[in-house]
Amino acid sequence: MASFDVRFLGCKVSHLDAQDVRARLLADGHTERAHGEVTVVNTCCVTHEALSKSRQAAARAARTHRRVYVTGCAANLGGGALDGLPDNVVVVSRRSEETPAAVAADVGALGCVNDDARLERVRAFVKIQDGCSFSCNFCVIPLVRGGTRSRTADAVLREIRRRVDQGHSEIVLTGINLGCFRDREAGYTLARLVRAAGETPGLARLLLSSIEINHVDRELVAALRETPNVARHLHVPLQSGDDGVLRAMGRRYTVATYLRRLEELTDFNLTADVIVGFPTEHERAFANTLRVVREARLTKLHVFPYSPRPGTKTAAEDPVSAHEKRDRSARLREQSRVACLDHWRSKLGRDDVVLVDRPGRGYGDDYSPWLVGGEVGQLVHARAAAVTDDGIVAA
Numbered sequence: 001m002a003s004f005d006v007r008f009l010g011c012k013v014s015h016l017d018a019q020d021v022r023a024r025l026l027a028d029g030h031t032e033r034a035h036g037e038v039t040v041v042n043t044c045c046v047t048h049e050a051l052s053k054s055r056q057a058a059a060r061a062a063r064t065h066r067r068v069y070v071t072g073c074a075a076n077l078g079g080g081a082l083d084g085l086p087d088n089v090v091v092v093s094r095r096s097e098e099t100p101a102a103v104a105a106d107v108g109a110l111g112c113v114n115d116d117a118r119l120e121r122v123r124a125f126v127k128i129q130d131g132c133s134f135s136c137n138f139c140v141i142p143l144v145r146g147g148t149r150s151r152t153a154d155a156v157l158r159e160i161r162r163r164v165d166q167g168h169s170e171i172v173l174t175g176i177n178l179g180c181f182r183d184r185e186a187g188y189t190l191a192r193l194v195r196a197a198g199e200t201p202g203l204a205r206l207l208l209s210s211i212e213i214n215h216v217d218r219e220l221v222a223a224l225r226e227t228p229n230v231a232r233h234l235h236v237p238l239q240s241g242d243d244g245v246l247r248a249m250g251r252r253y254t255v256a257t258y259l260r261r262l263e264e265l266t267d268f269n270l271t272a273d274v275i276v277g278f279p280t281e282h283e284r285a286f287a288n289t290l291r292v293v294r295e296a297r298l299t300k301l302h303v304f305p306y307s308p309r310p311g312t313k314t315a316a317e318d319p320v321s322a323h324e325k326r327d328r329s330a331r332l333r334e335q336s337r338v339a340c341l342d343h344w345r346s347k348l349g350r351d352d353v354v355l356v357d358r359p360g361r362g363y364g365d366d367y368s369p370w371l372v373g374g375e376v377g378q379l380v381h382a383r384a385a386a387v388t389d390d391g392i393v394a395a
């Protein structure tokens with residue numbers, strides 16, 4: 001039997017992939033322990049910084065563990081990205097579906113001891129698809145994760161029921177490009193899956209991890225609205241608020257489309273990813289992004305300074321200075337901070353239903369953060385009394 005620990009860098013999908021490896025090792029009878037004999041580092045390569053942090057994490061782990069398995073996006077990047085790591089580092093360059101078995105085979109199975117490990121207390125991420133076939137000009141994800149492919153609706157719905165039976169009150173449908181989910185044989189789109197998932201007995205809250213604006217259509221909006229336990233929150237990557245930059249990025253929408261499709265969601269809390277310092281982003285283009293973020297009523301932004309990724313169409317371009325990128329990131333983050341506070345203040349004196357996900361904290365119906373009492377895992381009724389930088393304070 002081996003003792004192990006698992007860590008991840010990057011997004012929710014990376015988190016989920018790491019959890020899949022963890023669940024498989026637990027199922028094989030290994031023991032999870034901080035600073036175990038072996039460790040798994042599920043990596044990210046979406047930016048240059050993410051890749052170098054992944055490398056550092058693997059190198060550091062190699063000093064304190066007998067063996068290190070490096071999995072995930074950076075492990076599939078190729079081009080020598082992880083060359084030169086110590087001898088006890090094993091780079092597992094496999095698709096996410098194959099990675100848990102590949103790691104488990106190397107660690108050595110002890111027989112099926114616990115085949116259904118509960119992973120988090122309140123929230124469970126359920127992967128519904130992986131990969132992306134959109135090929136945005138800056139993005140390395142299709143190269144390292146492959147084209148889009150979906151799980152069957154039946155497998156997804158069974159996993160949701162299992163997670164809810166284990167005590168998870170919140171399910172986050174997760175993937176790289178969720179709107180590409182299809183189960184053609186069973187006749188499921190994402191909208192139908194949302195409706196079916198929402199009917200799971202005991203499920204308090206259902207969320208989508210992220211959705212491309214192209215997929216925010218009538219059918220999906222109706223499913224979100226008509227499924228009572230769906231959170232009034234959507235994370236819709238913007239990337240830029242300038243049509244010229246969007247074209248150069250190879251995104252498949254204009255600013256007008258982005259704004260129009262969100263018009264029907266005025267009561268939703270809308271969040272987004274934005275890239276700053278893309279090669280064609282001059283100051284006027286960046287000002288357009290600040291304007292569109294306001295017009296779209298976006299609150300929380302994940303701001304990524306552009307960095308060229310190997311193998312992508314824009315790999316050789318990076319004319320915006322690091323100083324400029326830092327400055328634009330700071331301006332956008334400040335605008336996001338103020339937008340969050342404004343959004344939370346608009347709730348003062350009003351009631352909400354908050355799902356407590358850790359002691360003293362939880363999320364309201366539109367996924368705004370609350371500072372609230374109550375038992376972890378419970379839905380509590382709360383009235384907004386004040387606002388701090390951390391969220392809405394319950395009366």
Ligand code: SF4
Pocket residue numbers: 132133134135136139140141142176177212
């Ligand atoms: S939609 Fe574009 S940015 Fe998102 S994963 Fe696919 S290629 Fe990358």
